[in-house]
Amino acid sequence: MHNFAIALHGGAGTISPDTMTPEKYTAYTQGLKKALDIGYELLAARASSLDAVEAAVKSLEDCPLFNAGKGAVFNNAGKHEMDAAIMFGLDKTAGAVCGISIARNPVQAARAVMERTQHVLLSGAGANAFAREQNLPCEHDDYFYNQFRFEQWQESLAEGKVQLDHSEKKMGTVGAVALDCMGNLSAATSTGGMTNKKYGRVGDSPLIGAGTWADNKTCAISCTGHGELFIRSVVAYDIACLMEYKGLSLQEACDKVVMEKLVAIGGEGGLVAIDAAGNIQMPFNSSGMYRAMRTSNGKEEIAIYGSDEKVV
Amino acid sequence: MHNFAIALHGGAGTISPDTMTPEKYTAYTQGLKKALDIGYELLAARASSLDAVEAAVKSLEDCPLFNAGKGAVFNNAGKHEMDAAIMFGLDKTAGAVCGISIARNPVQAARAVMERTQHVLLSGAGANAFAREQNLPCEHDDYFYNQFRFEQWQESLAEGKVQLDHSEKKMGTVGAVALDCMGNLSAATSTGGMTNKKYGRVGDSPLIGAGTWADNKTCAISCTGHGELFIRSVVAYDIACLMEYKGLSLQEACDKVVMEKLVAIGGEGGLVAIDAAGNIQMPFNSSGMYRAMRTSNGKEEIAIYGSDEKVV
Numbered sequence: 001m002h003n004f005a006i007a008l009h010g011g012a013g014t015i016s017p018d019t020m021t022p023e024k025y026t027a028y029t030q031g032l033k034k035a036l037d038i039g040y041e042l043l044a045a046r047a048s049s050l051d052a053v054e055a056a057v058k059s060l061e062d063c064p065l066f067n068a069g070k071g072a073v074f075n076n077a078g079k080h081e082m083d084a085a086i087m088f089g090l091d092k093t094a095g096a097v098c099g100i101s102i103a104r105n106p107v108q109a110a111r112a113v114m115e116r117t118q119h120v121l122l123s124g125a126g127a128n129a130f131a132r133e134q135n136l137p138c139e140h141d142d143y144f145y146n147q148f149r150f151e152q153w154q155e156s157l158a159e160g161k162v163q164l165d166h167s168e169k170k171m172g173t174v175g176a177v178a179l180d181c182m183g184n185l186s187a188a189t190s191t192g193g194m195t196n197k198k199y200g201r202v203g204d205s206p207l208i209g210a211g212t213w214a215d216n217k218t219c220a221i222s223c224t225g226h227g228e229l230f231i232r233s234v235v236a237y238d239i240a241c242l243m244e245y246k247g248l249s250l251q252e253a254c255d256k257v258v259m260e261k262l263v264a265i266g267g268e269g270g271l272v273a274i275d276a277a278g279n280i281q282m283p284f285n286s287s288g289m290y291r292a293m294r295t296s297n298g299k300e301e302i303a304i305y306g307s308d309e310k311v312v
Numbered sequence: 313m314h315n316f317a318i319a320l321h322g323g324a325g326t327i328s329p330d331t332m333t334p335e336k337y338t339a340y341t342q343g344l345k346k347a348l349d350i351g352y353e354l355l356a357a358r359a360s361s362l363d364a365v366e367a368a369v370k371s372l373e374d375c376p377l378f379n380a381g382k383g384a385v386f387n388n389a390g391k392h393e394m395d396a397a398i399m400f401g402l403d404k405t406a407g408a409v410c411g412i413s414i415a416r417n418p419v420q421a422a423r424a425v426m427e428r429t430q431h432v433l434l435s436g437a438g439a440n441a442f443a444r445e446q447n448l449p450c451e452h453d454d455y456f457y458n459q460f461r462f463e464q465w466q467e468s469l470a471e472g473k474v475q476l477d478h479s480e481k482k483m484g485t486v487g488a489v490a491l492d493c494m495g496n497l498s499a500a501t502s503t504g505g506m507t508n509k510k511y512g513r514v515g516d517s518p519l520i521g522a523g524t525w526a527d528n529k530t531c532a533i534s535c536t537g538h539g540e541l542f543i544r545s546v547v548a549y550d551i552a553c554l555m556e557y558k559g560l561s562l563q564e565a566c567d568k569v570v571m572e573k574l575v576a577i578g579g580e581g582g583l584v585a586i587d588a589a590g591n592i593q594m595p596f597n598s599s600g601m602y603r604a605m606r607t608s609n610g611k612e613e614i615a616i617y618g619s620d621e622k623v624v
Binding site for chain 1: 404433515545
């Protein structure tokens, strides 16, 4: 039996230790641990990596602490527009949605696009209609209502801030990558986007090659960060190309892209990555990234800052 | 003064010589030549490649023969949902719209996203609101009405065909790439998508790295073809990576991706590409691709099939 492993993130950015209470730290790490355990246990039961990343991301979407699904931020109109993608490394099939507002779990809608249509990306009202037709669990606006997110939005509105301010409260994404016991890689990403975003803005999360990528030949990647710069850098596929065409290791490719190329253009953020051997990388150039990983070889880690004591 | 050049396409696919009358052939090649001349003359007047590709794509959007702008196909609801992207190779800035329905020239909306926002991709109703706020030329549904496209749609509806049938009438895109006398590369792509498409389906055209790419270090690319397979192959950026990381020439990289990798997965279509030296490639694995190119070194070509006599 092939070894297996999973890694996930709950967003990256300017996560200030000053505003982090022990209670919040515990809540975040518990949210990460719950998703990690769900994904890991599926892998241990010989489930596919696709099932594992979907289940882990669903768990993060269901947790109001993270900006995806139930915890999605408010857009400028006081609504929730969510994006998600999923990709299977065996045959590079992929599905994604952008600007979906009614799916309880956007990652589930992305998987339905992948498995039940011949398309890759469905958007907006069309994506909502698809979710309804497929009988995916749908929710009204009040499901996504969250006092904390509402106050964030009110504050952004009052400050008249453009959507681009990357303070802690403005960005966030969740994602997972996994290797299963059949040797197949998968990746999934989900986000509520930026607080107070306008004009149907779409970031990198639902874009195959930018925020999400999986190919058994190289790696599976899920990104989080300044979406526009991640799109223009085709971050996830760039790492795969550095491995395939230049012979870099996963770690070398991740360091090159996250710590050099993105830093050079001010592209704040990070990603989780796994290769076909089960090696995991979780690089970030921001002050923190909510992250967790566990391998069948006994490695486990849950962390937020670069140098915080590992929870596990 | 640096040499300069432009190449453009008006879509690829199963373009049957049997249904091509001399009149139609002339009309298509005249549409291509008009766009080519507009772009070329801008370059000759020392305009930037960004201006040249935008103007060439606008000209193709304004021509009802091509599936973009005025000639955009009908979706399942009898509406027009258009996608476009533009990218500048000097600094890899980019802008794109998907599911826009009121902009006379979606490529112009894409450029406004690039130059007047901090975003890369705006979608649906939000993209429409943005176009209106920016005072871009907007049109009502009747502007996009076209008897031929309407009959195509009625036929698709009657046949109950899913959106995936890639017959001549179901696909189409326009695009341009250029090198200007300052040595800067640009690319732009625009499409009405697939006839009878549902659910806000988005193809590769507006996705940076998939259907559109420009980087002075490597090349500028605009794709046309089976969008889903082009997305999953990150076609445009793959060619750039094969050049940068593997040292392939533009021709070798284009052949590898279009004639080998895409063929292996049934990804029908083609692309126009230009490198920093002004070399142009216009590969396609379908029976035809509407295409044209002209360089300051005196090369000019307008063609539809692989072996038709070149018009110029």
